[in-house]
Amino acid sequence: AQSVAQPEDQVNVAEGNPLTVKCTYSVSGNPYLFWYVQYPNRGLQFLLKYITGDNLVKGSYGFEAEFNKSQTSFHLKKPSALVSDSALYFCAVRVIAYNTDKLIFGTGTRLQVFP
């Protein structure tokens, strides 16, 4: 079955330090992978995606993600965290079949950036 796993419920990091939010996936075929962010009382917002090509994907707000096929991972990273990055982050994998095109989301990781 297609799935994604986010092994950390929460990640704490000091402002200015690098951050990593982990995601691993299980899919048949080539994966389409996404990261979304959710700020309090808001819907999810798209951050970045991996479809094919360069394993390092750059997205919004200075975030990037590294696709690693051998480790089936798609970790979200940022070189220097900001307090305003504090939010809930979701990894997702796209599932495509006849008449089906949907995303399966991980359980989310809460990022807390301390001043």
Next chain:
Amino acid sequence: NAGVTQTPKFRILKIGQSMTLQCTQDMNHNYMYWYRQDPGMGLKLIYYSVGAGITDKGEVPNGYNVSRSTTEDFPLRLELAAPSQTSVYFCASSYPGQGMEAKNIQYFGAGTRLSVL
């Protein structure tokens, strides 16, 4: 530029009551989705639609119904509300694209917070 609009933002229901959560999008997206978000559980897909007149069940469809008579609208119906349906509901839409341009970036509404007491 409205995007995906959900109404109402908040609602309290009594057990057994019915209601419809409204969702409309102005981006001419083919695909629309309903999710529920429970604490610590991420998002669970309730129903989705790949176009007007076509709907299908997601992971947690029991207790819900949908219809898709137009491209823009995708209402979610709760017929007999139960406490287990207390949650935050999100509607989303996407344009899947074709081949190498396929993206399926989903755009989300702000959510409806529903309590069933």
